[in-house]
Amino acid sequence: MNFADTDLAETPVRTKASPAKALPIQTAAGIEAWHVESPVVPMIALAFTFEGGAAQDPEGKSGCAQMLARLLDEGAGDLGSDAFQERLAARAIELSFHAGPDAIGGSLKMLVKHADEAIDLLALALAKPRFDADAIERVRGQVIAGLRYQQNDPGVMASRRFFAEAFAGHAYGRPSSGTIEAVSAITRDDLVAMHAQLLGRGAVKIAAVGAIGAEQLAKSLDRAFGALSEAGGLRAIERTTVGDLGKRVVVDLDVPQSVIRFGMAGVAWRDPDFIPAYVLNHILGGGAFTSRLFQEVREKRGLAYSVGTSLVSHRSAAMTWGYTATKNERVGEAVSVISDEINRLIADGPDDEELQKAKDYLTGSYALGFDTSTKIAHQLVQIAFEGLGMDYIERRNALVSSVTQEDIRRAGARTFADGRMLVVAAGRPIGL
Amino acid sequence: MHLFRKATPTLFPAGGRFASAGRVEAAPFGRSEAGGPEVSSFTLDNGLDVVVVPDHRAPVVTHMIWYRNGSADDPLGRSGIAHFLEHLMFKGTEKHPVGAFSKAVSGLGGQENAFTSYDYTAYFQRVARDNLDTMMAFEADRMTGLVLEDAVVAPERDVVLEERRMRVETDPSAQLSEAMAASLFVHHPYGIPIIGWMHEIEELNRNHALDYYKRFYTPENAILVVAGDVTPDEVRRLAEATYGRVAPQGARPVRVRPREPEPKALRRLAVADPKVEQPTLQRLYLTPSCITARDGGCHDLELLAEVLGGGSTSYLYRKLVMESGLAVNAGAWYMGSAIDDTRFSVYAIPAEGVSLEKLEAEVDRVLRRAPSEALNAEAIERAKTRLVAETVYSSDSQSSLARIYGSALAIGETIEEVRRWPADIEGVTRERLATASERWLTPSRSVTGYLVKASDPDAPMAIAAE
Numbered sequence: 001m002n003f004a005d006t007d008l009a010e011t012p013v014r015t016k017a018s019p020a021k022a023l024p025i026q027t028a029a030g031i032e033a034w035h036v037e038s039p040v041v042p043m044i045a046l047a048f049t050f051e052g053g054a055a056q057d058p059e060g061k062s063g064c065a066q067m068l069a070r071l072l073d074e075g076a077g078d079l080g081s082d083a084f085q086e087r088l089a090a091r092a093i094e095l096s097f098h099a100g101p102d103a104i105g106g107s108l109k110m111l112v113k114h115a116d117e118a119i120d121l122l123a124l125a126l127a128k129p130r131f132d133a134d135a136i137e138r139v140r141g142q143v144i145a146g147l148r149y150q151q152n153d154p155g156v157m158a159s160r161r162f163f164a165e166a167f168a169g170h171a172y173g174r175p176s177s178g179t180i181e182a183v184s185a186i187t188r189d190d191l192v193a194m195h196a197q198l199l200g201r202g203a204v205k206i207a208a209v210g211a212i213g214a215e216q217l218a219k220s221l222d223r224a225f226g227a228l229s230e231a232g233g234l235r236a237i238e239r240t241t242v243g244d245l246g247k248r249v250v251v252d253l254d255v256p257q258s259v260i261r262f263g264m265a266g267v268a269w270r271d272p273d274f275i276p277a278y279v280l281n282h283i284l285g286g287g288a289f290t291s292r293l294f295q296e297v298r299e300k301r302g303l304a305y306s307v308g309t310s311l312v313s314h315r316s317a318a319m320t321w322g323y324t325a326t327k328n329e330r331v332g333e334a335v336s337v338i339s340d341e342i343n344r345l346i347a348d349g350p351d352d353e354e355l356q357k358a359k360d361y362l363t364g365s366y367a368l369g370f371d372t373s374t375k376i377a378h379q380l381v382q383i384a385f386e387g388l389g390m391d392y393i394e395r396r397n398a399l400v401s402s403v404t405q406e407d408i409r410r411a412g413a414r415t416f417a418d419g420r421m422l423v424v425a426a427g428r429p430i431g432l
Numbered sequence: 433m434h435l436f437r438k439a440t441p442t443l444f445p446a447g448g449r450f451a452s453a454g455r456v457e458a459a460p461f462g463r464s465e466a467g468g469p470e471v472s473s474f475t476l477d478n479g480l481d482v483v484v485v486p487d488h489r490a491p492v493v494t495h496m497i498w499y500r501n502g503s504a505d506d507p508l509g510r511s512g513i514a515h516f517l518e519h520l521m522f523k524g525t526e527k528h529p530v531g532a533f534s535k536a537v538s539g540l541g542g543q544e545n546a547f548t549s550y551d552y553t554a555y556f557q558r559v560a561r562d563n564l565d566t567m568m569a570f571e572a573d574r575m576t577g578l579v580l581e582d583a584v585v586a587p588e589r590d591v592v593l594e595e596r597r598m599r600v601e602t603d604p605s606a607q608l609s610e611a612m613a614a615s616l617f618v619h620h621p622y623g624i625p626i627i628g629w630m631h632e633i634e635e636l637n638r639n640h641a642l643d644y645y646k647r648f649y650t651p652e653n654a655i656l657v658v659a660g661d662v663t664p665d666e667v668r669r670l671a672e673a674t675y676g677r678v679a680p681q682g683a684r685p686v687r688v689r690p691r692e693p694e695p696k697a698l699r700r701l702a703v704a705d706p707k708v709e710q711p712t713l714q715r716l717y718l719t720p721s722c723i724t725a726r727d728g729g730c731h732d733l734e735l736l737a738e739v740l741g742g743g744s745t746s747y748l749y750r751k752l753v754m755e756s757g758l759a760v761n762a763g764a765w766y767m768g769s770a771i772d773d774t775r776f777s778v779y780a781i782p783a784e785g786v787s788l789e790k791l792e793a794e795v796d797r798v799l800r801r802a803p804s805e806a807l808n809a810e811a812i813e814r815a816k817t818r819l820v821a822e823t824v825y826s827s828d829s830q831s832s833l834a835r836i837y838g839s840a841l842a843i844g845e846t847i848e849e850v851r852r853w854p855a856d857i858e859g860v861t862r863e864r865l866a867t868a869s870e871r872w873l874t875p876s877r878s879v880t881g882y883l884v885k886a887s888d889p890d891a892p893m894a895i896a897a898e
Contacts, residue, residue, distance in 0.1 A: 041828045090814050111824055145760045257598060288543075299587070301590075303590070305592070325594065362541070363541060364539075371490060371492065427602075
């Protein structure tokens, strides 16, 4: 449009070189990892992900995997919680663990000169967490306080209710962070059992980025992960889809603005239609200021500060969901505008120029997601976790560039179907 | 267009440890290590300052333009105008109609955004190195070429009102933070929220925005920061061909800032809301900043915040969470990067069944003993190690480096001060920490805030009944 008229328009420069050159590592003890050697900054970032997460929480004990993640650095081996934390802090080693629906993972950042100490502490945290009673109670108190703190937060309430409605009766419908009742019921035995079940050497994907050579890294990985036993076996998570399309749900909260969550079917990352669905999502509500929803909801009508959509890719479910927040009086209008844009995409699709611009953005910006060692490590471990292959980083931009209008139509049919959405609003919405 | 807020760290991070609470500042969150990247700087003929931070690891650049004006420079009665103008800067110029710049950025696979703080406003793009000249041309054009029509101003004001509803009007803890800042700063505009007060945002219009724009958006008031795969010569050549053509105003606009009087009164306040299920305790102290305590007092406070409240090996966490069990979390932070006197915060989240009064009494008891109990050699060394390591970690991120230099220069620090920051931190002694603690963390300099549940939203004195 206007852009084509400016004298500054240029052919987008697609980064031809792959944004990160990873190499496979196989250690003496049989641990596999992806490695990017980058000697400029004297630090190393390590990321790892174990298969199986909050969806494996025992019945009535939702929040167990997240509590496990928070307890791994609360004392391990001969070190109590305080001693363990002191060893980390004394060398500015940053170690953290987190749990999502399908995985429990972690991140380790260290200065090169403290790599040995960092690896030793990681090995202890993974294989020999203590689960001391005082640490369990302290973490339980923190988790419950956090749940209380968020109890009437409209964004958190809307999201929780959305998942509960979309995946009613399914493990994905339960909150990964748990509920006060469920977290109160978690025992040390639950945590020990889940640790044995999830943290197995066969189930882990690892990526390392930074100023460390392959040989040294292999030795470190054997020390960090070699002592783990095989995982204890995961419960199968039944495949599911977003339910209750067309339903409107209100979470009553006395606030002047409603947070709105809306969603529909989606396409998983491992699915061959994922890239077309991803391009389509960018056009509808992706991260740039140019998306249709940003233009229609925010720019033209001033309905909201933030609006957008993203793809959720769980192991056994996929969905497209979106977010916005508008004053209660304008909720009806906001939801209609969003719905109209989706229906317009169903009816007409994007035009060729819009599709081309989306592809230009997605290919051009891919490298920007690889600008720190930590980000590179996390991208690699995600790609490994999804089973996309180490060459995915090199292939990815070509996959985006080759998306056709036919691909978009196919992805649109799978995503939007007849255009019905599940909508949850937390607030006192009018006109929903 | 995100509002850059540094008022309070997240009280409950999504997972893991509370490790990042030690130090919250608008700028020097981990600075470049001395001997790190060879940063160079120069000034164009029209007064524009330029900083170049080399990072040749990938063929990308971060292009930022910083203006030396923020919410604390909003005219009286027009709170929020700096932030509102930041939004309106995306509305097009005579040369490039609304949306053209954003379309160009996204068409090139770039990313863009902007933020407003108390002392500065900044705009940035991240693009492939070959597109730097395009970004400079657009950004130089909107330094003086902005065109505003009521048709775009009105919906954007609604966007800002929604932003305020999202951040503050629906969140009692944000309301507490606003009330505490308003109480801490009895005279200085740091007591006014960056986004502005609701009733004043509602009245902002096109003329207010243009008046403000003409006053502050000039080459001599701006700092260009380019980090990435470029050389200083290249940047100079490109900057001269773009920004260099913007006519200067003759002098940098003057910021008029009142000084806080010496505080005398201990202040207490509460936000009581029926939505609050988890009470919290917050404390602010009025302290010098990196500019008002340029002699090193600022480094004492930065290190003190880390020793007292930086993560789970800190003094407050150990005393209140690990030992007495009265709190589930506790920490401290210091917003050192500020032109004028600033805030130092201590916070604690009570354990179940512990009243805020009891927790506050314990916080005070523990803080009184800090000079003698908290400042052992190991704790000081650990805190120094953590702060200095941040400088290495942040040099892994091109955009962090650009932000560190940009924000430092925008408040009047020098590149040399940024570079010698690790050495300055290393040089802080136990005696200096004790002096800082005794001098600044005193009742008469403080505001204490309670976030509590109210059964009746009109009864904020529920605090007394607890």
